Each structure stands twice: as structure tokens, then as C-alpha cells.
Amino acid sequence: MQVPAYVEYERATSVEHALALLARFGPRAQVLAGGHSLIPMMKLRLVQPETLVDVGHLTELRYLTVTGSVLRIGALTRHAELLAAPEAGRHFPILHDAERVIADPIVRQWGTVGGSLCQADPSEDLSAAFAALNATMVITGPDGTRAVPARQFHTGPYETVVAQGELLTEIQVPITPGAGSAYEKVGRRVGDWPVGAAGAAIRLDGDVIAAAGIGLAAVGAEHFAAPEAERSLIGAQAGEQALARAGQIAAEHARPVTDQRGPADYKRHLASELTVRALRRAVARARAAGRSAREG
Amino acid sequence: MRIAVDVNGVERSADIEPRLLLIHFIRDELGLTGSHWGCDTSNCGACVLWLDDTPVKSCTILAAMADGHRVRTVEGLERDGVLDPVQQGFAHCHGLQCGFCTPGMLMTARWLLDHCPDPTPTQVREAISGQVCRCTGYENIVRSVLWAARQERENRA
Incomplete structure (x- = not known):
């Protein structure tokens, strides 16, 4: 017991x-x-x-709204609510891709977005998704609020910059018209933590990659991100060659460890392969978003 | 601490330790042993009941968190001695063998049909994907839920 x-x-x-x-x-x-x-x-x-x-009863922190060009997610929004929110899925399909594979439908009913982020498990899917999206974490303390980039939020396994006496209150995600995003995860079974996972957010200028965000979970990527791989994409043609190279670079910088979910070399392989798959879908979605904007 | 919880429409209060899990409050303090205590790790779903109007895994929620809220357990499914259609479905389609997972499955099934009255087999499977049955292979559980959905549609027509 x-x-x-x-x-x-x-x-x-x-x-x-x-x-x-x-x-x-x-x-x-x-x-x-x-x-x-x-x-x-x-x-x-x-x-x-x-x-x-x-803090679970603070309905004031349970919301999901678009203000100007920012999606604001109250920290106590439940996973199921994020998954059900059309404004989240429309602007950031990566969030719905990720939520669909987080735990199971019953756990998603009660677990919160902010709780998952503050738990700061190195395998947390949303941490990788928000890293890919370059989100901002809003932290409230006795002296007011401060904003911290998602990529500076985690200071290590199970550790964040949220200090004693502070609360994570909101996650802000900048909306970029014509962008595309996706999340890819490999787990041992449905609902499990990832063996490896990757998220990507892409903005195209014609067929050239203008902006790229890559998030990684469970493969030992610092701050859940792959900045070297992102840099390799900027200005490149959005084709298989550039995506494969980015996957390779992401894997080179990952520091996975062998555990009961899999050996380090397999996780490194996943870092590469899942980065490529996420980028591929993000690019396809960015193209579709660009088409509908032009026809719009 | 003293908590008061509306359980199946009846106000129940008790003095508890704040560390008491909701499943143990329901089973041991209130004697409602329909909800089962299974894996203790939010994996198996035997302990699923409703907190307010949401199915939750009650081994991973403190009774203190339910203070002032509504809980609905499998004992609260029947109405005036008549089994809920999902219970009838499980009986009719042999949706259980040992019965250990059944209360959790029933509570999730009831919630699913309240929100999605005409589910596809895939939607049923997805809804119960956080719950483990070691007897049926799930086939008869899915059939039972679909039977209940059909029954309710016919009752409404």
C-alpha cells in the first residue's frame, strides 16, 4: 500500500x-x-x-485565450482542456499532437499544464513542445510577476527557476501566421513517458526556412532544446537534406542515458529520427498554412 | 482535518488525515467498496470515480482535495433500483469476468456516453485506454459500451 x-x-x-x-x-x-x-x-x-x-481550486488560473498575437494558457488549465481547445490546435498543432500522447484520457482530466511544467521531469512532453515554440513562462511572486523564456525555465531534472514562494501562473506562446508545428513521440506503450520525443515549429519564406524551433524530451537535451540544429536550418531549402542534417546535429548534442526505457544509442537514434519526422510534418503544415493564408 | 463531500447526492463528512487518498476515504471511511483499489500508481484505473463531473483516478487524489466537491461512485449509477444502461450493457454483453476493473470501466463509460452519445469503437477504446482489464481482452467491454449507447439512443427515440 x-x-x-x-x-x-x-x-x-x-x-x-x-x-x-x-x-x-x-x-x-x-x-x-x-x-x-x-x-x-x-x-x-x-x-x-x-x-x-x-492551488487546484484557483479557477482564475484556468483559462485559454488569444490576446493579440499571443496564446495565453493559465497554469491550472487541465491537459484535457488544452487538448480540447480549438484555438490551441489551430495555431499550434504541436500542442495537440503532444497532449494526445500524454498519459491517458483520465489522467489528462485532472493533471494540469503548469503542474507538469513545474514537475520538470526530463521526459515531460510539454516542456519540449513549449521549448520548440519559444514560449514564455509567467511567474508570480510577492513582488509581482516576471517573464522567463521557456528555455531558461528548467535548471535541471525536477528543478525550475520558480523560487520558493512563487507560482507559475501563465504560459504565453507567440502566434506566428503561416507557421507549422508538430510533435513526434516513441513510447514503450500507449500513455507512457517517451523513450524519446521531438517537437518542431517552422516558419517558411517561400520554400526557405525562415525560423525553426526544435524541442526534445527524454534524450538529455539541455533546456529541452536543440539550438545548433535550429541554426543549421535557417536559410536552408525546406527539403529532406536540410531536415536530415538537423536531425543529425540534434542527436550529436543530445546526452541520453541508458535506463529501463532504452539504451542511450537507441535514444540518440530517436533524437535524430523524431526530429526529422517532426520537422517534416511541421514543414508540411507551414506550407498548408501559407496556402490557406494566400487563398484566405 | 474535517472534510465534507457530497457522495452520490448525500453529504458525508469525516475527520481525516490530510494524506488520506480519496479511494481510501470512499472505501474505508464511507464503506463504499464498489470503487476498487488497484495499482496505486494511476495506471490501472480500477479506482476511477467522478470528482464533480470528471472521471479521475482516485488513488492519486487526496480526500482533502475533494472537500466541498461532489463525488459519484459506481454505487451512484443505478436509479430507483434500475441499473444504468452501461451496467445493463456489461451484464448483457458479458463485459466482465473477475469484475475488478468493472467499476472504473463503468464510470468512464457513463462519462463517455454523456459527452459522446454515439461513439465509434475507436472512441470507446481511446476512452478506456488508461484502464487495465486482464480478463476480457477489452472486446466485450467495447461491445458493452456500444450496446448501452444504442440502448440509450433507442430509449430517446
């Missing part, structure tokens, strides 16, 4: 209240959102907070 160790429970009724509770209980407090990462960790005694500050 797996149960968490003894813990106190406080329910936050607003963001301000949550921040006050976090300040009051200090470093032995832990933020609880959907609990679908934290509670399993507590059962295993991998984390043992003295107090849980439950």
Missing part, C-alpha cells in the same frame, strides 16, 4: 492567498495542483513536504 507521509493541507482561495500561504510555511511547503505528479512522488518519499498548498 502506497500512501504519502504525514502532511498538512492548506487550500488557497486566490493567487494572493496562495503566495501568503507559501510565505508562511516556507521551504517545507509544496504547491499542489492536480497532484498527478506530486502525489506519486510523495508516495515514493521522493518528496516529503510538511505542508501542501493546494
Whole structure:
């Protein structure tokens, strides 16, 4: 029987209240959102907070809106809500590709987007997707809010820049007209963490790649990104040759480790192959978006 | 801490430790043993029940998180002694053998048909993809849910 160790429970009724509770209980407090990462960790005694500050009831952080040219996702948006949101899928098919393969439909009902990001598992699919999209994380603390690029959000496995006493409150994704994006994942079985996964976001100028974002999960890519591979794509013809080269570069910079999900050399192979597949679909979607914009 | 939860339409309150999992609150504190306690790792789905109007894996939710909310368990499916169509479907199509996964499957099936009254077999399979059955091979579970969907459509017509 797996149960968490003894813990106190406080329910936050607003963001301000949550921040006050976090300040009051200090470093032995832990933020609880959907609990679908934290509670399993507590059962295993991998984390043992003295107090849980439950932010799961803050509906003010549960939204998905487009403001100007930015998609704003409240941190407590459930995975199922992100997957069901047409504005997310229309602008960023990568988010729906990724959500479809995150855990299972029941877990997605309760787990939250912000909770997954703050858990900062090195295999977290959304971390790679938001890295590919060059999203911005909005963090709220006692002194107000600050914005951190997705690629500076994670400082290591299970570690983020969200400090004691702060909350991740929003994820902002810049909308680029005519862009295309995609996510590709290989897992041992449906709903599992990835053995390897790659996301890509592409903007074309004619048939030349004008902008590229590549995110990688579970293959030891620093900050879930592949900047060297991205640079190799800029100005290149959006053809198989450039995509294959980018896959190769992404794999060279990945530092996968052998574990129960697979050997390092296989994960390195996946880093290359899945980068190419994600780029291929992102390019196809960018072409389709460009066509519909011209016909528009 | 003291919590109050609306369980199947009845207000239930209890003094609990905040670390108590929702599945144990439902089974051990309230004696509602229809919901099963399975893998303990949010993989098998035997513990699926509704929190407010959403199916959740109750081994991965604290009872404290349900304070002030509504829970619906398999005991809350029947109405005035009449089984819910999904329960009838499982009986009619032999959708269970050992029965361990059944309460979770029923709660997910009920939610699916509430949101998607005419599902395809693929939609049924996807809906139960976070739940494990070691007896049926899933074939009869899918048949049972589709039978219930058909039954409800005919009842409405």
C-alpha cells in the first residue's frame, strides 16, 4: 500500500492567498495542483513536504485565450482542456499532437499544464513542445510577476527557476501566421513517458526556412532544446537534406542515458529520427498554412 | 482535518488525515467498496470515480482535495433500483469476468456516453485506454459500451 507521509493541507482561495500561504510555511511547503505528479512522488518519499498548498481550486488560473498575437494558457488549465481547445490546435498543432500522447484520457482530466511544467521531469512532453515554440513562462511572486523564456525555465531534472514562494501562473506562446508545428513521440506503450520525443515549429519564406524551433524530451537535451540544429536550418531549402542534417546535429548534442526505457544509442537514434519526422510534418503544415493564408 | 463531500447526492463528512487518498476515504471511511483499489500508481484505473463531473483516478487524489466537491461512485449509477444502461450493457454483453476493473470501466463509460452519445469503437477504446482489464481482452467491454449507447439512443427515440 502506497500512501504519502504525514502532511498538512492548506487550500488557497486566490493567487494572493496562495503566495501568503507559501510565505508562511516556507521551504517545507509544496504547491499542489492536480497532484498527478506530486502525489506519486510523495508516495515514493521522493518528496516529503510538511505542508501542501493546494492551488487546484484557483479557477482564475484556468483559462485559454488569444490576446493579440499571443496564446495565453493559465497554469491550472487541465491537459484535457488544452487538448480540447480549438484555438490551441489551430495555431499550434504541436500542442495537440503532444497532449494526445500524454498519459491517458483520465489522467489528462485532472493533471494540469503548469503542474507538469513545474514537475520538470526530463521526459515531460510539454516542456519540449513549449521549448520548440519559444514560449514564455509567467511567474508570480510577492513582488509581482516576471517573464522567463521557456528555455531558461528548467535548471535541471525536477528543478525550475520558480523560487520558493512563487507560482507559475501563465504560459504565453507567440502566434506566428503561416507557421507549422508538430510533435513526434516513441513510447514503450500507449500513455507512457517517451523513450524519446521531438517537437518542431517552422516558419517558411517561400520554400526557405525562415525560423525553426526544435524541442526534445527524454534524450538529455539541455533546456529541452536543440539550438545548433535550429541554426543549421535557417536559410536552408525546406527539403529532406536540410531536415536530415538537423536531425543529425540534434542527436550529436543530445546526452541520453541508458535506463529501463532504452539504451542511450537507441535514444540518440530517436533524437535524430523524431526530429526529422517532426520537422517534416511541421514543414508540411507551414506550407498548408501559407496556402490557406494566400487563398484566405 | 474535517472534510465534507457530497457522495452520490448525500453529504458525508469525516475527520481525516490530510494524506488520506480519496479511494481510501470512499472505501474505508464511507464503506463504499464498489470503487476498487488497484495499482496505486494511476495506471490501472480500477479506482476511477467522478470528482464533480470528471472521471479521475482516485488513488492519486487526496480526500482533502475533494472537500466541498461532489463525488459519484459506481454505487451512484443505478436509479430507483434500475441499473444504468452501461451496467445493463456489461451484464448483457458479458463485459466482465473477475469484475475488478468493472467499476472504473463503468464510470468512464457513463462519462463517455454523456459527452459522446454515439461513439465509434475507436472512441470507446481511446476512452478506456488508461484502464487495465486482464480478463476480457477489452472486446466485450467495447461491445458493452456500444450496446448501452444504442440502448440509450433507442430509449430517446
